[in-house]
Amino acid sequence: MTCQLRVLGCSGGIGGDNRTTAFLLNQNILIDAGTGVADLQLHELRAIDHVFLTHAHLDHIACLPLLLDAVVGARTAPVYVHATEQTIQLLRSHIFNWLIWPDFTVIPSAERPSLIFVPHELGQVEQMGELSVTPLPAIHTVPAVSFLLSSKASSVVFSGDTIGGTDFWQVVNQVASLKALIIETAFADKEHAIADAAKHLCPSTLAKELKEWQGTAEVLITHLKPGESEVTIREVLELDHIHPIRRLLQGEIIEF
Numbered sequence: 061m062t063c064q065l066r067v068l069g070c071s072g073g074i075g076g077d078n079r080t081t082a083f084l085l086n087q088n089i090l091i092d093a094g095t096g097v098a099d100l101q102l103h104e105l106r107a108i109d110h111v112f113l114t115h116a117h118l119d120h121i122a123c124l125p126l127l128l129d130a131v132v133g134a135r136t137a138p139v140y141v142h143a144t145e146q147t148i149q150l151l152r153s154h155i156f157n158w159l160i161w162p163d164f165t166v167i168p169s170a171e172r173p174s175l176i177f178v179p180h181e182l183g184q185v186e187q188m189g190e191l192s193v194t195p196l197p198a199i200h201t202v203p204a205v206s207f208l209l210s211s212k213a214s215s216v217v218f219s220g221d222t223i224g225g226t227d228f229w230q231v232v233n234q235v236a237s238l239k240a241l242i243i244e245t246a247f248a249d250k251e252h253a254i255a256d257a258a259k260h261l262c263p264s265t266l267a268k269e270l271k272e273w274q275g276t277a278e279v280l281i282t283h284l285k286p287g288e289s290e291v292t293i294r295e296v297l298e299l300d301h302i303h304p305i306r307r308l309l310q311g312e313i314i315e316f
């Protein structure tokens with residue numbers, strides 16, 4: 061059986077049709093919970109059993125609190141939120157603290173919660189039926205991971221927000237039958253300094269990162285900041301690279 065990864069949002073910001081990072085994997089699994097989640101119908105929201113988070117930044121979690129509130133009365137099973145212990149602590153302290161949002165780990169009751177946090181570690185394979193989700197190393201301004209998504213047939217790697225790094229490429233270089241590498245290039249080269257400060261890639265640093273990669277799968281560029289997305293993708297396409305490379309599109313479905 062092939063797996064389907066539906067791109068709900070892949071922008072680095074909001075405005076107009078831009079939606080921030082969220083992918084729907086086979087109807088019931090979310091990879092990040094950015095503003096793209098808000099476009100799902102209520103019955104689609106209710107079908108989500110698991111949410112895997114790369115990190116706690118708002119553009120990747122904005123719809124998580126709203127999702128829980130939207131489905132709480134209609135589901136009997138909890139929503140499992142998989143993240144590193146550090147990210148879970150950030151969410152507990154800063155979001156689900158009864159001030160910014162109610163603590164859904166005790167709603168409607170501690171015995172029957174709507175939200176259960178599941179801590180995961182780098183390299184820990186979470187098998188979900190025919191597919192698996194594995195957190196991989198990532199380097200960002202806050203604790204972060206990337207993800208390896210694997211079906212029986214092939215895999216997709218999603219970098220999350222990261223400047224990549226040797227540890228990331230070491231693992232990616234070992235992935236057999238990689239169908240696509242989804243990697244961010246948030247900023248244009250004129251914003252190189254901000255990209256470095258925010259621990260994001262720009263086209264010139266993407267080129268350096270891709271030199272560490274020995275694979276040949278398609279490279280799909282995500283997380284372009286609105287306002288400079290056209291110039292950023294043009295700079296990416298002008299790179300002297302050996303991989304097929306294109307912009308990831310909101311709404312597209314990747315089968316693997």
Ligand SMILES: Nc1ncnc2c1ncn2[C@@H]1O[C@@H]2COP(=O)(O)O[C@H]2[C@H]1O
Nearest residue numbers: 072117119201221246254257258259260
């Ligand atoms: N000095 C900075 N460090 C980190 N983020 C910054 C900085 N200046 C601006 N930002 C923005 O804050 C955003 C937080 O989310 P992102 O990591 O997607 O992208 C980041 C940048 O767009």
